[in-house]
Amino acid sequence: MIRVTVIAVLAAIVTTLVAVLIRWLPESASEQMDRITFTYWFATVISIAIFSIVIGLIVYSVWAFRVQPEDDTDGPPIHGNTKLEIAWTIVPALLVISIGLVSAVVISKNANAGSDPLEVKVFAQQFAWKFEYPGEVRSDELVMPLRRPVEFHMESADVIHSLWIPQMGQKQDVVPGVTTKIVITPTRTGTFTLICTELCGLGHATMRAPVRVLEQPEFASWLAKQRAAGAGAAGGAASGGTGGGTQAGGAASALGKQTFASAGCGGCHAFEPAGTDAQIGPGLDNLVADAKKAGEPEDAYIEQSIVEPNAVVVAGYQPGVMPQTFGETLSPEELDALVAFLSGK
Amino acid sequence: MTSTTEPHSQHGLRPGDPPPRRRGIFMRPGYLRASWVTPLFFLIGMYIVVALRALAGWDPVYDWEYIVLIAGMVTAPIGFLLGMGVFDYWLYWISGRPTVADDHASHGAYSWKDYFKVNTDHKVIGIQYLVTTFFFFVAGGFLAMLFRAELAEPGMQFFDTQTFNGLVSAHATLMIFVFIIPAFAGLANFAVPLMLGAPDMAFPRLNALSFWMLPVAGALFLASFLAPGGAFATGWTSYAPLASEQPFGQVFFNMGVQWAGASSIATALNFLVTIITMRAPGMTFWRMPLLVWANFTTSLLVVIATPFIAGSQFFVMFDRVMHTSFFTPDNGGYVLGYQHIFWFYSHPAVYIMVLPGFGIISEVISVFSRKPIFGYRLMAVSLIGILVLAFSVWAHHMFVAGMADWLRIPMMISTLLIAVPTGIKVFSWLATLWEGKLHLSTPMLFALGFISTFVIGGLSGVYVASVPIDIHASDTYFVVAHIHYVLFGGSVFTIFAGLYYWFPKMTGRMFDERLGKLHFWLTFVTFNLTFFPMHWLGLDGMPRRVADYAGTYGALNMVVSIGSFVLGASVVIFAYNIVVSWARGPVAESNPWKAMTIEWQVSSPPPVFNFDEIPQVVGGPYEYGVPGARHAVLRGGALQEAHA
Numbered sequence: 001m002i003r004v005t006v007i008a009v010l011a012a013i014v015t016t017l018v019a020v021l022i023r024w025l026p027e028s029a030s031e032q033m034d035r036i037t038f039t040y041w042f043a044t045v046i047s048i049a050i051f052s053i054v055i056g057l058i059v060y061s062v063w064a065f066r067v068q069p070e071d072d073t074d075g076p077p078i079h080g081n082t083k084l085e086i087a088w089t090i091v092p093a094l095l096v097i098s099i100g101l102v103s104a105v106v107i108s109k110n111a112n113a114g115s116d117p118l119e120v121k122v123f124a125q126q127f128a129w130k131f132e133y134p135g136e137v138r139s140d141e142l143v144m145p146l147r148r149p150v151e152f153h154m155e156s157a158d159v160i161h162s163l164w165i166p167q168m169g170q171k172q173d174v175v176p177g178v179t180t181k182i183v184i185t186p187t188r189t190g191t192f193t194l195i196c197t198e199l200c201g202l203g204h205a206t207m208r209a210p211v212r213v214l215e216q217p218e219f220a221s222w223l224a225k226q227r228a229a230g231a232g233a234a235g236g237a238a239s240g241g242t243g244g245g246t247q248a249g250g251a252a253s254a255l256g257k258q259t260f261a262s263a264g265c266g267g268c269h270a271f272e273p274a275g276t277d278a279q280i281g282p283g284l285d286n287l288v289a290d291a292k293k294a295g296e297p298e299d300a301y302i303e304q305s306i307v308e309p310n311a312v313v314v315a316g317y318q319p320g321v322m323p324q325t326f327g328e329t330l331s332p333e334e335l336d337a338l339v340a341f342l343s344g345k
Numbered sequence: 346m347t348s349t350t351e352p353h354s355q356h357g358l359r360p361g362d363p364p365p366r367r368r369g370i371f372m373r374p375g376y377l378r379a380s381w382v383t384p385l386f387f388l389i390g391m392y393i394v395v396a397l398r399a400l401a402g403w404d405p406v407y408d409w410e411y412i413v414l415i416a417g418m419v420t421a422p423i424g425f426l427l428g429m430g431v432f433d434y435w436l437y438w439i440s441g442r443p444t445v446a447d448d449h450a451s452h453g454a455y456s457w458k459d460y461f462k463v464n465t466d467h468k469v470i471g472i473q474y475l476v477t478t479f480f481f482f483v484a485g486g487f488l489a490m491l492f493r494a495e496l497a498e499p500g501m502q503f504f505d506t507q508t509f510n511g512l513v514s515a516h517a518t519l520m521i522f523v524f525i526i527p528a529f530a531g532l533a534n535f536a537v538p539l540m541l542g543a544p545d546m547a548f549p550r551l552n553a554l555s556f557w558m559l560p561v562a563g564a565l566f567l568a569s570f571l572a573p574g575g576a577f578a579t580g581w582t583s584y585a586p587l588a589s590e591q592p593f594g595q596v597f598f599n600m601g602v603q604w605a606g607a608s609s610i611a612t613a614l615n616f617l618v619t620i621i622t623m624r625a626p627g628m629t630f631w632r633m634p635l636l637v638w639a640n641f642t643t644s645l646l647v648v649i650a651t652p653f654i655a656g657s658q659f660f661v662m663f664d665r666v667m668h669t670s671f672f673t674p675d676n677g678g679y680v681l682g683y684q685h686i687f688w689f690y691s692h693p694a695v696y697i698m699v700l701p702g703f704g705i706i707s708e709v710i711s712v713f714s715r716k717p718i719f720g721y722r723l724m725a726v727s728l729i730g731i732l733v734l735a736f737s738v739w740a741h742h743m744f745v746a747g748m749a750d751w752l753r754i755p756m757m758i759s760t761l762l763i764a765v766p767t768g769i770k771v772f773s774w775l776a777t778l779w780e781g782k783l784h785l786s787t788p789m790l791f792a793l794g795f796i797s798t799f800v801i802g803g804l805s806g807v808y809v810a811s812v813p814i815d816i817h818a819s820d821t822y823f824v825v826a827h828i829h830y831v832l833f834g835g836s837v838f839t840i841f842a843g844l845y846y847w848f849p850k851m852t853g854r855m856f857d858e859r860l861g862k863l864h865f866w867l868t869f870v871t872f873n874l875t876f877f878p879m880h881w882l883g884l885d886g887m888p889r890r891v892a893d894y895a896g897t898y899g900a901l902n903m904v905v906s907i908g909s910f911v912l913g914a915s916v917v918i919f920a921y922n923i924v925v926s927w928a929r930g931p932v933a934e935s936n937p938w939k940a941m942t943i944e945w946q947v948s949s950p951p952p953v954f955n956f957d958e959i960p961q962v963v964g965g966p967y968e969y970g971v972p973g974a975r976h977a978v979l980r981g982g983a984l985q986e987a988h989a
Contacts, residue, residue: 022881023885024880024881024884024885025817025884025885026884026885026886033817035813036813036814036816036817039811039813039814040808040814040817043807043808043811043814046807047804047807047808050768050800050804051800051801051804054775054796054797054800055797055800057775057778057779058775058778058793058796058797061775061778061781061783062783062785062793065714065778065780065781065782065783066783066785067782067783067784069784069786071782071784072939073715073782074715074716074782074969074970075714075715075716075780075781075782075969075970076716076780076970077716077717077969077970077971077974078716078717078719078776078779078780079717079719079720079721080719080720080721080722080723081719081720081776084776085720085723085769085773088768088769088772089723089765089769092764092765092768093762093765096761096762096764096765096807096810097758097761097762099761099807099810099811100754100757100758100811102811103757103811103812103813103814104754104757104812106812106813107753107754107812110813110816111750158590159584159586159587159590160584160586160587160680160746162745162820164820164888166817166885166886167886169813169816169817170816170817171745171816171817171819171820172745172747172816173745173746173747174747175680175681175746175747176586176673176674177673177674177675177678177679177680178674178680178681178747180747193895195886195888196888197819197820197821197888197889198584198820199510199579199580199584199587199889199890200587201578201587201591202507202510203506204506204510204890204891205506205892205893205894206893279501279505280505280506
């Protein structure tokens with residue numbers, strides 16, 4: 001028994017070194033991740049103990065009880081030991097229940113948004129993320145204030161996506177037809193990446209969004225600026241619709257570029273003016289030639305391709321891949337501006 | 346195999362019956378008949394579709410998606426089975442033509458050609474299963490090596506993302522549905538009737554049908570690569586609504602699962618009836634070897650759970666082809682409904698893929714430690730415990746899915762508790778080793794390798810059972826690592842242990858022990874090299890099922906890819922050893938491992954009908970070291986025949 005203990009302790013030391021020396025989890029950036037990290041270590045201590053006992057017994061048995069092939073004697077006919085069997089039923093049960101209790105407490109704490117959360121709506125679609133702050137401020141970038149709980153209300157336009165910022169731990173699927181919720185309270189400033197973790201089609205691997213955590217005053221000024229800019233863009237688009245002229249045209253072009261980014265076009269399409277180079281869908285730099293090939297006027301061809309993407313499918317690409325919902329999700333102004341932006345006007 | 350007995354083709358015909366009509370070579374069951382019946386049935390299916398569309402006035406009349414679905418995936422496979430002769434006996438019986446109840450014309454193998462025909466001998470079917478599933482194992486492994494090549498470096502090198510997703514999905518699907526599950530069915534097919542002291546399975550013709558549905562399933566999965574738009578690319582989980590919007594290759598998954606599932610259910614029913622009704626006299630439930638116990642519980646899991654995945658795949662397919670709304674949010678469908686139904690099968694499926702392995706390990710550990718299995722009854726009871734708990738844990742796959750919050754805690758507790766019966770098994774194996782006389786032959790090495798890797802898979806299972814840790818780890822490479830420690834470190838290691846253990850019994854020849862050990866060590870080392878770093882990748886932030894990833898993960902992914910290539914190459918050693926030993930290995934004695942269970946008391950390979958007289962069981966199956974103890978008494982010439 002002493003030798004088994006020695007081997008098990010050695011195994012425990014090695015495993016502990018592996019657990020401690022390798023940085024398994026990313027450096028936490030949220031209160032929720034702090035608690036997840038605690039649960040992780042709680043389970044790890046128990047796991048190291050069990051793993052070491054098992055490996056200790058296997059290694060010792062192989063070392064001590066191995067016989068030569070020609071040895072044809074049998075071992076002692078031990079059929080069981082009731083006390084031992086009860087022990088290895090009860091002790092593991094208690095250990096896993098303790099993990100369950102810790103986990104239950106952590107879940108309830110991690111789901112608690114406190115009394116004054118910042119509510120952010122999340123819209124996911126193939127293959128882009130959009131965020132909406134109170135006051136209808138829309139953004140393609142997720143910006144969060146430091147140490148204030150952010151409660152996400154998430155909707156999907158097409159298939160299931162999943163929101164995860166590795167350093168913040170929390171993850172939640174975004175399900176069409178259901179509004180799902182999740183709470184994140186950032187604990188350090190910096191930039192992070194939000195990634196989609198539920199296979200959602202062709203562009204799944206590149207469905208990401210930038211994340212920034214700011215000090216609360218900086219966040220407030222960012223939000224105010226966005227609010228002002230949003231109002232300006234909306235006003236510009238409206239005047240472009242009625243008046244015209246160079247100034248309004250400029251605003252429409254800005255709206256087009258903004259729509260290109262916010263609708264997630266760049267997730268799949270290469271388009272030089274927008275600086276995107278994705279290869280999932282056909283490139284958009286030769287739309288004039290493509291429209292000619294399809295035998296349609298340029299603007300009509302582009303609008304049709306956005307609203308009804310399966311009408312004309314470029315050779316070498318599959319129908320049914322591009323979302324067919326842009327006719328509903330884009331406003332008429334946004335659609336016109338996007339067509340103008342794509343046709344280079 | 347080596348037996349020279351004449352086949353009993355005329356056996357059982359009563360005097361006065363007309364002699365069987367001689368049939369032309371194109372009418373006899375076999376590949377020639379299948380070669381024209383299969384296309385004929387394709388045409389029948391095709392013109393059913395065309396006629397219905399023409400009658401309804403739908404354009405186009407020749408809609409190839411529907412034609413391939415109905416003709417290619419339903420009627421042509423039925424035509425193939427009909428041509429091979431799987432249904433002959435039943436059709437004769439139904440149509441009132443003379444049948445011979447104990448017709449053994451297609452029973453037993455007398456030359457290697459008999460393995461390529463419809464056969465009703467459980468030992469032949471067992472080997473047919475194992476060889477077929479090994480083919481799909483190699484195919485699935487090859488797909489994995491292709492996408493590991495893509496993942497060796499960040500950025501896109503060899504494939505576009507749709508092809509990549511297709512490779513990942515087909516890899517998992519082949520491994521799960523046409524390798525692991527049926528490979529266990531193959532091992533059990535060979536071993537269980539022998540261990541029970543039964544002459545065959547309860548329903549030998551159903552057994553043949555079960556086997557022949559399997560190549561259909563595998564062929565459909567592989568054929569999806571030829572579909573326009575590529576193979577099904579939504580993972581083996583095939584979540585709605587993505588699965589109902591994908592290119593046509595997806596339907597090959599929906600329908601392939603039906604064939605594999607039907608095969609699985611038929612086999613499980615066969616095992617249940619065999620185990621319940623065909624135990625030799627004296628073989629009480631408490632005297633059954635643990636492999637039989639394991640297949641008993643596994644078969645219950647299969648029979649209860651498999652219809653759920655069949656339903657989920659039909660519904661998802663109906664959403665596509667009939668425009669229903671089971672799982673689409675418009676028209677009142679419920680997206681998460683798919684996941685509930687799917688996991689109600691697919692979590693028990695994990696136990697379907699590991700309980701038979703537990704059975705194999707119990708046999709191997711006891712025999713090669715020369716000791717009775719420790720705590721036999723608790724070992725059997727813990728299988729029942731896993732069976733019951735397996736149906737109450739499915740939603741632990743859905744902790745981040747957006748299901749009702751209150752469901753998380755009960756699912757977490759039941760999931761954590763299922764570690765208890767699993768732990769009992771591990772500790773009992775360790776106690777069986779204690780003070781034994783350990784013979785480290787190849788099967789034993791795989792058994793010990795299994796315990797050490799499966800313990801890691803079990804412990805990482807505790808991590809993902811805990812909701813907060815799972816919320817972080819779900820859908821990352823941590824989960825990929827966990828499932829491979831369970832299904833490779835668990836299932837595949839036990840399949841190898843079982844293959845080496847029963848190889849002398851199946852073939853009558855010994856394998857090369859040195860190559861077997863080399864195969865073990867290469868597999869064990871490269872398995873850990875391939876899958877252990879994935880825990881780290883996942884926890885640090887690399888999601889699963891991505892063709893491209895952040896550059897910081899490049900180095901570890903290169904290690905994983907290199908490990909996977911060597912792991913793939915190690916299978917070549919196994920294949921070489923098996924093929925060469927089967928052809929010219931030294932002749933095996935009837936009981937090379939000196940085991941007590943009944944299959945080792947008959948010749949290697951066993952006679953066509955297993956026993957001259959049904960054995961009498963007189964004691965437990967693992968009474969090693971008990972002076973004078975016997976498990977069963979065999980009369981008749983089975984053993985003598987072997988020594989003759």
